[in-house]
Amino acid sequence: MTQRPATPLPPPKERRRLREAAALTQAQLASRVGVSRETVRAWESGRTTPRGRRRDAYATLLAQLAQPVPSGPAPEGAPAPAPAPAPAPAPAPAPVTTELPATAPVVIAPPDSAATHPVLTPGQNTREKEPEQGDEPERGPALLPAVSAPAGVAAPLTPAEAFDALYAFCAPALVRQAYLLTGRRELARESVERAFQLAWQRWPEVAVDRDPAGWVRAAAYEYALSPWHCFRPRYRHPEPPPADASDRALLDVLLALPPPYRRTLVLYDGVGLGLPETAAETEASTPAAANRLLHAREAVAERLPELSDPAVLHQRLAELASAERLRAARPPAVRGGSERRARFWTRAAIAFTVTLIGATALTLRTAPTRYEPPVPPGETVRGVPPRAAPGPLSERELELRAKLREEMVNGPERLVPEPE
Incomplete structure (x- = not known):
């Protein structure tokens, strides 16, 4: 069986130029090919290369865009050109992408904070309105990868693929956020x-x-701020501080804050959550979260007056998080570790249950089958002289014995001792 050669594609810069020349946004081109906007962005930046059916559809569309188009607006009612493998979508269909269910949108932070500081925020919600071309640079990997599927039918992701996509989307930013909370690189990755x-x-x-993503972030924060880490030998000694003096000063100020204040400051000024969302994630009321935020900002501004402006503080938090090389493990390794941990605790529970059943069976086997009344304690009898132990005779007993030996007894007479 012979394999046909791959469809040739122009260079990444030429792909972007052809799209912009045709006045198409990345979202519009993605809807025609049947992929997500992030996938088209990765193709145009050269980070990834399309394969299979998507490569053929993408190459066909680029070839059509490269052909000269007559100037002037298209006549009213004329159908828009579309590639042969992927027909034009219906009036208002969603792009053929694989994504989480409609009830589970992934939102990490407001768009403004994500666009300006992508270090602490993985990206935007993929269900938001698609921006026009040239609005913002790429902020990270796509939320969920697209797979080839028939036109108009969304191919469902397997649980492992959906988990890997969520991990690749959130893990890098979460490791940096956990580092701001703990000041420990290994603990941040472990959390x-x-x-x-x-x-x-x-x-x-x-x-x-x-x-x-918020569910995972809350779990990571809870584990990172657990007070039981101080009893672990590997976390008793501090780690080397950042090399830059300003980064060291900011990290010292953060670690000096109480854990609830530190978490509120990172969520609001670092991640960019709103005050109600920050209060909900920290399990506090909105006024309490606002007071924590104000006190945390005052403590930071007292030691570092140049960070009194929230915008500057937001920038410095992003720079501090990006200054360290913090890498997360691969998604398959995390899934494998989770499954091994689950198997360990399952086997431990089974072993404990078997031990308990064995102990119960042994008790039933060796327990008496009839009632045996307990032996009552002894009662004290009065009037009985105590038992005398053998030993040397006293002087009085010696005199009595000598007297008895000196007097001879003849006949029936008997010596009867008389009290003195």
Whole structure:
């Protein structure tokens, strides 16, 4: 069986030029090819290369865009050109992409904060309105990868693929956020991995959550700020601080804050959540979250007056998080660790149950089958002289014995002792 050669594609810069020359946005081109906007962005930047059916459809569309188009607006009612493999969509269909269910949109932070500081926020919600071309640069990997599917039919993702996409979307930013909370690189990575392991164990619940990224973020924060880490030998000694003096000063100020204040400051000024969302994630009322935020900003401004402006503080938090090389593990490794942990605790529970059943059976086997009344304690009898132990005779007993030996007894007479 012979394999046909791959369809030739122009260079990435030429792909972008052809799209812009045809006055098409990345979202419009993605809807024609049947992929997501992030996938088209990756193709035009050269990070990834299309394969299979998507490559053929993309190459056919680019070839059509390269052909000369008559100037002037198209006559009214004329159909828009569309590639042969992917017919033109219906009047208002969604792009043929694979994404989480409609009840589980992934929102990490407001668009303004994500566009300006992508270090702490993984990206925007993929269900938001598509921006026009040239509005903003790429901020990270796509939320969920697109797969080839028939036109008009959304191919469902397997649980493992959906989990891997969520992990690739959120893990890098979460590791940096956990580093701002703890000041420890290894603990930050471990917190994110443990949170995603818990998410994989409860994936049916997380997959239908309104904000799965927020669910994982809350779990990672809880684990990172746990007070029990101080009893672990590997976390008793501080880690090397950042190399830059200003970064060290900011990190010292953050670590000096109480954990609830530190978490509120990172969520509001670092991630860019709103005050109600920050209060909900920290399990506090909105006034309490506002007071924590004000006190945290005052403490930071007292030691670092140049960070009194929230915008400057937001910028410095992003720079501090991006200054460290913090890498997360691969998604298959996290899923494998979660499954191994689940198997370990399952086997431990089975072993404990078997031990308990064995102990119960042994008790039933060796227990008496009839009632045996207990032996009552002894009673004290009065009037009985205590038992004398053998030993040397006293002087009085010696005199009595000598007297008895000196007197001879003849006949029936008997010596009867008389009291003195």
